[in-house]
């Protein structure tokens with residue numbers, strides 16, 4: 001079957017992201033020339049300095065550290081949401097250049113994501129969803145044929161593909177934008193799929209920049225819920241979850 005699940009990997013990141021952020025901060029407050037500043041920075045642990053400077057609100061220093069992720073097994077629905085984050089770079093698999101015909105797909109049906117709400121209803125409903133995807137595949141293949149096949153045909157045949165269709169992309173963000181993303185998308189009230197992606201990205205960046213991302217996560221980790229009366233009612237559990245994952 002064409003069912004896929006989330007896979008996120010940290011492809012690359014700025015070398016020594018925390019040392020670089022500390023160096024950026026020290027550049028602001030030190031009279032040393034750059035060569036001596038770098039030498040001085042090599043000898044010191046950057047963690048305490050970063051915490052202090054970022055704690056003062058001087059967060060631009062962490063913009064020097066960037067992280068590139070490879071994401072697959074996510075829906076076009078997720079893509080619509082994540083690409084709303086403007087301070088990021090994306091390279092997304094094209095539905096114009098990459099066809100989704102049954103014959104070109106080893107599973108006989110395009111790859112798609114089963115929403116967690118349908119998975120919870122059990123195997124019969126998942127099979128029903130799979131039949132619906134297979135039906136869409138027939139419609140898609142029909143249009144590709146009507147349009148003469150090949151690359152030009154994919155451009156408009158894709159209009160019948162659903163939000164469930166799988167996509168793959170590379171994503172690059174700096175640490176400041178990642179903190180913003182985690183604030184919005186690790187929230188329990190965010191859509192389940194982007195929440196899972198944000199959680200996965202957070203655990204990956206924490207391994208390489210534990211100080212920068214020590215307090216990362218939904219807004220309620222650092223104060224009251226910004227959603228007020230619409231809050232999820234699970235703040236205690238949420239705070240526990242992110243406290244444990246930071247340890």
Ligand SMILES: Cc1cc2nc3c(=O)[nH]c(=O)nc-3n(C[C@H](O)[C@H](O)[C@H](O)COP(=O)(O)OP(=O)(O)OC[C@H]3O[C@@H](n4cnc5c(N)ncnc54)[C@H](O)[C@@H]3O)c2cc1C
Pocket residue numbers: 084085086087177180184185189190
């Ligand atoms: C729970 C939730 C529900 C949502 N529902 C909807 C919805 O129904 N419909 C909808 O259209 N969108 C919706 N969104 C998406 C939302 O509108 C934003 O597109 C998304 O949060 C990313 O934008 P951002 O400004 O927060 O952050 P980014 O685009 O990641 O930008 C980061 C920060 O940079 C600054 N910035 C970036 N661009 C500008 C600018 N042009 N001017 C000034 N400052 C800027 C801001 O400080 C911003 O917070 C939803 C988001 C969430 C989290």
